[in-house]
Amino acid sequence: MTTLERTAEYTVTFRRDVAVLTKDDQVLLGLADRAGYRLRGVGAPMLAALEQVRAGLHTEEELAAEHPQSPVATVLTKVEPFLATGFRLRGERVAVLERTGVTGLRPELPELAGAWLRLGKFSLLRRRGGELVVESPLSKYRAVLLDAALAGAVAALAVARPTSEVDTEWWPVLAALAGAAFLDVGADGEFPVDSDDVLRQWDVHDLYFHSRSRIGRTDEAFGGRFPYVGDIEPLPAVAPAPEGPRTELFRPSFDAVRAADHGLQETIEARQSIRTYGEDPITVEQLGEFLYRTARVRGTYGPRPEARMPYEGSSRPYPCGGAGYELELYVTVRRCAGLEPGIYHYDAGEHVLRLINTESQARDELLRVATLSTGGQAVPDVLVTMTSRFQRLSWKYQSIAYAVTLKHAGALYQTMYLVATAMGLAGCGLGSGDADAAASAFGLDYLKESSVGEFILGSAPAELPAPVSGDGAQDWRGELDPGWQAEALAARRR
Numbered sequence: 182m183t184t185l186e187r188t189a190e191y192t193v194t195f196r197r198d199v200a201v202l203t204k205d206d207q208v209l210l211g212l213a214d215r216a217g218y219r220l221r222g223v224g225a226p227m228l229a230a231l232e233q234v235r236a237g238l239h240t241e242e243e244l245a246a247e248h249p250q251s252p253v254a255t256v257l258t259k260v261e262p263f264l265a266t267g268f269r270l271r272g273e274r275v276a277v278l279e280r281t282g283v284t285g286l287r288p289e290l291p292e293l294a295g296a297w298l299r300l301g302k303f304s305l306l307r308r309r310g311g312e313l314v315v316e317s318p319l320s321k322y323r324a325v326l327l328d329a330a331l332a333g334a335v336a337a338l339a340v341a342r343p344t345s346e347v348d349t350e351w352w353p354v355l356a357a358l359a360g361a362a363f364l365d366v367g368a369d370g371e372f373p374v375d376s377d378d379v380l381r382q383w384d385v386h387d388l389y390f391h392s393r394s395r396i397g398r399t400d401e402a403f404g405g406r407f408p409y410v411g412d413i414e415p416l417p418a419v420a421p422a423p424e425g426p427r428t429e430l431f432r433p434s435f436d437a438v439r440a441a442d443h444g445l446q447e448t449i450e451a452r453q454s455i456r457t458y459g460e461d462p463i464t465v466e467q468l469g470e471f472l473y474r475t476a477r478v479r480g481t482y483g484p485r486p487e488a489r490m491p492y493e494g495s496s497r498p499y500p501c502g503g504a505g506y507e508l509e510l511y512v513t514v515r516r517c518a519g520l521e522p523g524i525y526h527y528d529a530g531e532h533v534l535r536l537i538n539t540e541s542q543a544r545d546e547l548l549r550v551a552t553l554s555t556g557g558q559a560v561p562d563v564l565v566t567m568t569s570r571f572q573r574l575s576w577k578y579q580s581i582a583y584a585v586t587l588k589h590a591g592a593l594y595q596t597m598y599l600v601a602t603a604m605g606l607a608g609c610g611l612g613s614g615d616a617d618a619a620a621s622a623f624g625l626d627y628l629k630e631s632s633v634g635e636f637i638l639g640s641a642p643a644e645l646p647a648p649v650s651g652d653g654a655q656d657w658r659g660e661l662d663p664g665w666q667a668e669a670l671a672a673r674r675r
Contacts, residue, residue, distance in 0.1 A: 189275060189353045191287070193244070193257065194237030194267035196279050197312070197325055201235055203228060210263045213402065218260055226251040237267035237274045261286070268354045275328035276354050278361065281400040282321030288360030293352050299341035299365040299372060303385050306336065315363050318392035319380075322361040323400075335363075341370060394584035402579040405503065409576050410491055416573040418481045418493040420509055422528040423624070425535035428520065430469030432532060438474065442603045443672065450669035452598050453646055455607035456559035458516075458639035463562055463606060465519035468512070469532070471638065474498060474600045475593070476510055478530045492577070497529065499596040502585050507573035508593060509630065511537075511623050513547045513564040516639070524622055543622040550618060551637055554611040562639035566619055567593060569633045590634035597636050605673065607642065611635040645674060 195201065200211040208220040208231060223231075226248045233239045233247075234257075245253045257264065266278040266287045278287065303317045306326075313332055315324040326332045334351050335358065347355065358364045365372045374380060392398040402408065409415075442448070479496040483504075494504030501508075510527040512534060514520055524538035524547070538544070551564050567590050575582040594610045601608030611634075619625075619632035648666050649657075 187271075188350050189268045189270040190240065191353060191357075192237050192239055192267035192269050192274070193234055193241045194265050194274070194277060195235055195263055196265045197277060199263045201231065203231075210260055212263055218263065220256065220260070224251065227253070227256060231256075234264075237277065238269050238272070266357065268357070270328070270350060273328070275326075275331050277325040277327070278357050279323045279325065279400075280321060281316075281323050282398045284321040287357060288322065288362075290356045290360045291366050293344045293356050293359070293366075295344070295368070297341055297343050297367040297370055297372070298338050298347065298355060298359065299367065300335065300338040301363055301365050301374075302380070303383075303388060304363045305385075305389065306332075315358065316389075317361075317363050318388040318398065319362040321398055322363075324358055324361065324363060338364060341365075341367070341372070390584070394581050399580060404579065404581065405489070405577050406579050407491065407577055408579055413572075413576065415492040415576045416507075416570055418483075418495040418504075418506065419478055419530040420570060422531070422533075423526050423535055423537050425526065425537045428465070428525070428534040428536070430472060430532050430534060431466040432473055433470045438470075443669075446665075447669045447672060448599050448603050450665045451673045452602045453648075453670075454609040455641065455646060456555050456609050456637070457642045457646075458559075458562050458607055459642050461640055462516040462518050463638060463640045465517055467604065467606065467640075468517060468520065468563065468638070471597075471600055471604060471606065472510070472512075472527055472529075473532055474604075475596050476508075476527065476529050477532050478506075499589075499592045501589050501592070503577060505574055505577065505585075505589075507570045507586060508589055508633075509568045509570060511566045511568065511619070513544055513566065513622075514562075515544070515548055515560070515564075516562040526623070537624065538622055540622075543618075546618050547615070547622055550613075550615045551611060551635060554613050554635065555609065555637070559609070559637060561637035563637065565597070565636045565638060566614065566623075566632050567634035567636070568619065568623070568625065568630050570630050572629065586633055594634060594636060597638075601638060602673075605641050607639045609637050611637060645670065 196212065198213060202209040206221065206223050208223050209217055211217040230244050230248045230251055230253050233244060241254065241257060264286060267274050268276040301317055301319065303319050305316050307314060313326045315326065315335065326335065331351060331354060334347065355364060359366050365374050367373065396403060475498055477497065481493055481495045483493045484491050495506045496504065497506055512525045512527055514522050514525065522544065523536050524544055525534040526537050527534055547564055548561055551561050552559060569586040571582065571586065574585055578585055598608055598610065614632050614635045616631040617627065620627045625631060648670060
């Protein structure tokens with residue numbers, strides 16, 4: 182066996198998800214989410230060449246040499262979006278490198294002789310279908326590892342090592358993986374990526390989430406595709422209320438709210454994160470008005486299949502993609518005049534609270550985590566926890582469902598901030614929470630519904646916090662009309 186036969190070689194092949202259909206003298210190439218391509222007048226030699234491309238065991242030069250009377254190079258150029266780079270070793274295909282973004286068929290290859298290799302910080306090995314793949318948010322490629330020994334060689338690079346310690350038969354594959362940003366390349370045990378201040382500040386899950394929930398570096402099914410229509414029933418627009426004693430909540434009149442509210446811009450300017458409370462607690466009437474103005478169900482409608490909405494939607498005060506409204510609210514009460522301490526579910530459809538948990542330990546744990554999230558500045562009087570009924574969104578959206586629910590949580594945060602400000606209450610959004618503790622306290626299945634946001638609420642203190650500028654703070658640098666905030670806060674104090 183020659184040295185060449187003992188070293189992996191580059192071949193031309195189709196992507197793993199390409200369907201190749203032949204009928205008479207026509208060939209149809211199909212790829213999910215992309216237009217198909219039809220080849221007409223394809224003779225027997227060209228059909229044989231395309232079958233060899235599907236097998237992925239020939240180089241383009243070998244295909245042209247075997248079929249000299251067929252326009253192999255021309256046809257391959259026409260079907261280039263459907264192609265990938267294969268790797269063969271000892272007559273077997275051992276790996277495939279596919280593009281996930283707009284880039285060349287194969288990356289620029291680094292020189293491995295004398296170099297060190299290491300599995301990249303952002304590289305993820307996972308099962309995709311029945312195959313092992315390597316992906317990275319730094320890359321516009323995906324590597325499919327078809328050989329167990331190759332997978333072991335890649336996994337072994339979790340520990341940096343010189344290429345002299347790596348079987349040379351894998352060098353062509355590893356060079357491609359390095360060129361595609363799955364492997365770090367260095368010298369003498371040092372890697373330039375370790376001094377990259379930008380990459381050092383990215384966490385793996387954050388960058389992976391970013392790359393997979395935006396178009397550009399993913400070729401997975403994306404957007405509102407309704408993958409489960411006819412297979413799984415969508416969740417209802419309004420979640421079924423849990424069992425528990427009901428507390429009817431106050432419903433404000435629109436005229437009274439309009440007469441009491443300040444203007445929009447004044448409310449925006451006066452908005453603050455307030456983590457201290459007044460001597461008297463928030464009242465159940467105020468809590469009812471707050472929930473009514475931020476999260477009640479105005480009404481439901483649909484399904485409307487003719488408008489690409491094969492599910493029931495609802496309307497609520499804050500914006501939501503596709504009228505999905507997957508967010509639910511749970512209210513943990515420590516101190517509220519007219520309402521007993523406990524954990525409640527807010528039924529947005531009927532505007533009532535239902536007591537679902539009276540255990541002080543569960544309540545105290547949620548409040549403890551909320552206190553930690555404020556840096557120990559506040560023990561919340563009322564904690565409003567936002568949960569997501571995840572499948573309400575993933576029934577419609579692919580790749581972006583969780584990103585969409587976080588956008589909705591942000592929209593609800595702002596709505597809560599503005600309503601709390603308009604009502605003269607102390608409100609503050611929190612940056613983190615314990616989803617496991619919340620699921621346990623609320624009696625939820627973590628994978629079906631768990632927390633994605635928290636907001637604390639109480640009565641306003643006698644003295645509101647000073648604005649960000651402070652009084653004569655030496656590090657304050659005023660830019661565009663900072664006086665608007667001062668005027669708005671002065672009006673609120675009056």
